[in-house]
Amino acid sequence: MILDDLNTEQRNAVTQTEGPTMIIAGAGSGKTRTLTYRIAYLMQQGVSPYNIMALTFTNKAAREMQERIVQLVGVNAKGLLMGTFHSIFAKILRIDGERIGYSRNFTIYDDDDSKKLIVDIVKSLNLDDKNYKKGRILSRISNAKCALFSPEDYAKRSDLIALDEQQHIPLLYKVYDIYQRRLRQAMAMDFDDILFNMNVLLRDCPDVKEKYQKRFQYILVDEYQDTNYSQYLIIKKLAEYYKNICVVGDDAQSIYSFRGASISNILNFNKDYPNARTFKLEQNYRSTKNIINAANSVIAKNERQIKKTIWTNNKEGDFVHFRTLSSDREEASWISDKIKELLDTGEKGGEVAILYRTNSQSRSFEDSLRLKNIPYIIYGGTSFYSRKEIKDAIAYLRLVVNNDDDEAFERIINYPARGIGQTTMDKLKIARETLGISLYKVAFTLSYDNPFNINTKAINTLRDFCTMIQSFSLRVEKDDAFTLGEEIIKRSGLRTTLATLRELEDKDRLENLDEFISGLQSFVENNEENIIDALTGEEIDITNKTLDVFLQQISLMTSTDTQEEEDNSQVKLMTIHAAKGLEFNNVFVVGLEENLFPSTMAFAARDDIEEERRLFYVAITRARKILYLTSAQMRYRYGDTTFTEPSRFVQEIDPKYLVYDKQEEESTLPRFVFNNRTKEKPILSLRHNALTEKKQKPQLNLSKPYSTLGNKTNLTPKSKPTIEDGEWRLADIEEVESNLTVKHSKFGIGIVLYTEIVAGDKRAKVDFGSQGERMLILKFAKLQVRK
DNA sequence: ACTCCTTGGGTTTTT
DNA sequence: CCCAAGGAGT
Numbered sequence: 001m002i003l004d005d006l007n008t009e010q011r012n013a014v015t016q017t018e019g020p021t022m023i024i025a026g027a028g029s030g031k032t033r034t035l036t037y038r039i040a041y042l043m044q045q046g047v048s049p050y051n052i053m054a055l056t057f058t059n060k061a062a063r064e065m066q067e068r069i070v071q072l073v074g075v076n077a078k079g080l081l082m083g084t085f086h087s088i089f090a091k092i093l094r095i096d097g098e099r100i101g102y103s104r105n106f107t108i109y110d111d112d113d114s115k116k117l118i119v120d121i122v123k124s125l126n127l128d129d130k131n132y133k134k135g136r137i138l139s140r141i142s143n144a145k146c147a148l149f150s151p152e153d154y155a156k157r158s159d160l161i162a163l164d165e166q167q168h169i170p171l172l173y174k175v176y177d178i179y180q181r182r183l184r185q186a187m188a189m190d191f192d193d194i195l196f197n198m199n200v201l202l203r204d205c206p207d208v209k210e211k212y213q214k215r216f217q218y219i220l221v222d223e224y225q226d227t228n229y230s231q232y233l234i235i236k237k238l239a240e241y242y243k244n245i246c247v248v249g250d251d252a253q254s255i256y257s258f259r260g261a262s263i264s265n266i267l268n269f270n271k272d273y274p275n276a277r278t279f280k281l282e283q284n285y286r287s288t289k290n291i292i293n294a295a296n297s298v299i300a301k302n303e304r305q306i307k308k309t310i311w312t313n314n315k316e317g318d319f320v321h322f323r324t325l326s327s328d329r330e331e332a333s334w335i336s337d338k339i340k341e342l343l344d345t346g347e348k349g350g351e352v353a354i355l356y357r358t359n360s361q362s363r364s365f366e367d368s369l370r371l372k373n374i375p376y377i378i379y380g381g382t383s384f385y386s387r388k389e390i391k392d393a394i395a396y397l398r399l400v401v402n403n404d405d406d407e408a409f410e411r412i413i414n415y416p417a418r419g420i421g422q423t424t425m426d427k428l429k430i431a432r433e434t435l436g437i438s439l440y441k442v443a444f445t446l447s448y449d450n451p452f453n454i455n456t457k458a459i460n461t462l463r464d465f466c467t468m469i470q471s472f473s474l475r476v477e478k479d480d481a482f483t484l485g486e487e488i489i490k491r492s493g494l495r496t497t498l499a500t501l502r503e504l505e506d507k508d509r510l511e512n513l514d515e516f517i518s519g520l521q522s523f524v525e526n527n528e529e530n531i532i533d534a535l536t537g538e539e540i541d542i543t544n545k546t547l548d549v550f551l552q553q554i555s556l557m558t559s560t561d562t563q564e565e566e567d568n569s570q571v572k573l574m575t576i577h578a579a580k581g582l583e584f585n586n587v588f589v590v591g592l593e594e595n596l597f598p599s600t601m602a603f604a605a606r607d608d609i610e611e612e613r614r615l616f617y618v619a620i621t622r623a624r625k626i627l628y629l630t631s632a633q634m635r636y637r638y639g640d641t642t643f644t645e646p647s648r649f650v651q652e653i654d655p656k657y658l659v660y661d662k663q664e665e666e667s668t669l670p671r672f673v674f675n676n677r678t679k680e681k682p683i684l685s686l687r688h689n690a691l692t693e694k695k696q697k698p699q700l701n702l703s704k705p706y707s708t709l710g711n712k713t714n715l716t717p718k719s720k721p722t723i724e725d726g727e728w729r730l731a732d733i734e735e736v737e738s739n740l741t742v743k744h745s746k747f748g749i750g751i752v753l754y755t756e757i758v759a760g761d762k763r764a765k766v767d768f769g770s771q772g773e774r775m776l777i778l779k780f781a782k783l784q785v786r787k
Numbered sequence: 788a789c790t791c792c793t794t795g796g797g798t799t800t801t802t
Numbered sequence: 803c804c805c806a807a808g809g810a811g812t
Contacts, residue, residue, distance in 0.1 A: 057801090057802070058801090058802075059802090084802065085802075086802050087802090111801085111802095119807095133796095133797095135797090135798095191801090191802050192802090194802085195802095255800075256800075256801075256802095258799075258800065258801090259800085259801065259802075357799065357800080358798075358799055358800075359798095359799085359800085360798070360799095360803085360804085363803095380801090414788090417788075417789075419788075420788095421788045421789085422788080423788090556802065557802095558801065558802065575799085575800065575801095576800080577799085577800045577801070578800090578801090596799095597799095599799055599800085600799090601798095601799060601800095611800095612799095615799095615800080636803080637798090637803080638797080638798075638803060638804090639803035639804080640803080788812100789811100789812080790810100790811085790812080791809100791810090791811080791812095792808100792809085792810085792811095793807105793808085793809080793810095794806100794807090794808080794809095795805105795806090795807085795808095796804105796805090796806090796807100797803105797804090797805085797806105798803100798804090798805100
């Protein structure tokens with residue numbers, strides 16, 4: 001019986017399946033276990049998995065839970081709907097979104113797409129981009145959406161408008177409005193739209209609401225403390241009929257308020273459901289007493305929280321260590337040594353984690369671990385899918401699936417180069433504005449005598465392009481993702497272009513592109529048993545593995561989701577955010593300095609400091625046995641050395657559980673800290689060097705040309721005629737011979753070394769003596785030639 | 788129209 | 803330091 005694995009409180013939380021339930025689960029208290037057992041228990045009680053929905057925040061969490069449930073109940077889990085908020089609701093919107101005006105092929109814009117769109121809008125409104133910064137605008141819009149304010153709602157809110165005026169972005173409401181219209185026109189949603197539109201769907205289509213209310217007899221929500229209003233309301237509506245809603249969370253681990261998450265949702269659960277049962281899981285099975293006590297003493301400083309006491313039966317364990325190092329490099333180096341020691345005692349690399357506040361901190365650790373031959377893996381950072389060449393490929397696929405996807409269109413219309421440049425693009429945008437249709441439709445339908453002054457040549461190119469895309473679009477439903485995708489990537493010239501380039505990094509890119517293609521292949525060929533569409537219950541066979549399905553799947557993947565082989569020998573590096581839900585025997589929490597952790601951004605409000613503190617709490621509670629905290633007195637930041645103060649959070653730990661490791665007295669010695677990139681330069685003089693180096697740079701050209709001139713004679717420009725000679729004329733002559741003397745407005749007198757024709761353009765290599773050799777394209781270069 | 792270079796600005800965390 | 807955007811060159 002599965003219940004034997006649970007403690008009393010957990011068991012109660014699992015078996016009391018009816019009615020609203022809140023499980024407050026402290027760190028390490030077996031939260032995931034309880035949740036998965038609850039699901040398994042429901043099925044054992046005869047509930048069909050088809051009637052259960054479990055929502056998580058990350059794909060990884062969903063995947064893990066799915067696996068654990070399969071372990072518990074086997075294939076009976078078929079049909080269970082488990083996934084992230086975004087992925088599940090996006091699926092629902094593909095099925096029922098037509099009711100609110102979205103085709104099933106809608107695109108999901110990622111952050112990049114959204115930002116580009118915003119920049120475009122800000123430009124089109126002639127707003128000053130110093131105030132209207134894309135990141136700020138986007139987060140403002142995002143917050144509005146998560147609070148369910150439509151552009152119309154927003155415009156009516158005098159408080160929001162006033163705030164915008166105060167922040168010198170008075171027209172934000174207008175940007176928001178246009179942003180939404182443009183998304184609509186492109187048949188696209190951003191991440192927040194998925195949730196927003198799900199709300200719209202449930203609001204405007206009672207029959208759809210009823211369908212899902214009746215289907216989801218049991219709803220479970222993981223990490224409930226991280227839900228925003230929009231998510232909260234969806235859940236509330238879906239649970240309205242059966243009211244079998246079970247939320248699991250820990251207010252102390254709420255760390256996503258910057259994304260609109262509101263801790264109030266968990267704090268107010270009992271108000272929404274007065275008859276709700278609350279279970280508190282307070283026994284920690286993960287960490288030593290010292291770690292738990294240290295964590296408790298920190299989180300106690302927060303005011304807003306649900307009272308609970310986390311305790312453990314585990315042994316006392318080692319003290320929490322705190323150590324200050326002289327610099328970030330020292331910090332990395334010292335930790336690497338420490339890790340080496342751990343590995344030497346037989347500890348597995350995978351049981352060691354380095355946790356930091358910001359991604360940029362990873363570099364010094366990478367360098368130092370590599371230097372010491374310690375295998376490591378970095379979680380997060382730039383994802384495979386955000387590499388340029390992959391984004392290009394995806395843009396093609398996206399445009400094929402959804403012709404109205406303007407961001408995709410703009411990205412690839414001239415890549416590979418087709419002669420559609422800024423000028424034509426600007427005109428296309430004006431046409432889009434005037435006609436109110438997507439770029440693709442504009443490009444496909446414009447006549448030769450269009451009022452936008454787009455010339456015949458451009459029109460032909462655009463039509464050719466659209467015809468190509470069209471021919472692929474017609475096959476989306478017929479062909480599988482691999483067959484079609486591979487052909488698109490090859491026929492579009494994407495792969496060929498990359499293959500002709502000869503830089504080292506181009507080779508990597510080509511490899512990435514090929515990897516992407518083989519990703520398409522495995523998507524199609526991978527026919528594991530669990531590939532059934534949990535929402536419709538349909539079995540997805542190979543004929544269903546179309547490009548649109550592939551895109552749906554990858555559009556909600558993040559860097560942490562790119563599945564790699566678990567290699568237990570690798571030390572794990574990640575942000576604290578990424579570490580939530582994970583645990584390790586040994587944890588190093590690094591960079592404990594004011595302005596870094598807590599971050600400068602958090603000083604504005606008490607709430608933000610509390611969130612940083614919760615983040616610190618999350619960091620500490622990842623550790624099972626050994627916990628090291630470190631700070632650096634000097635940190636290389638923004639290309640500059642800054643001096644730091646230790647984080648307040650260290651002092652907040654009850655000293656009973658903490659030991660300050662002695663710091664070696666070395667600070668009086670002259671120290672040479674080396675910059676990561678340019679190892680030969682001491683950091684302290686770097687700024688100075690950088691300046692002088694820049695100044696010298698132009699001079700470098702001075703020494704170059706003569707050696708490359710070879711043995712040609714008669715090349716000394718100095719003796720050549722000057723402007724006044726009157727023997728010069730423009731370079732429109734047919735034959736340009738070698739050894740011809742020419743004059744350039746900028747570079748002065750030069751000698752033609754040779755000419756060639758590249759891509760239809762005649763070019764000449766000219767030696768300008770002290771100005772160096774230049775390759776000039778004759779149709780552009782303002783050259784005068786001696787007859 | 789494309790490429791290279793400079794410049795300026797910014798950096799929290801992520802579905 | 804690192805990126806993105808603008809400018810100048812081809």
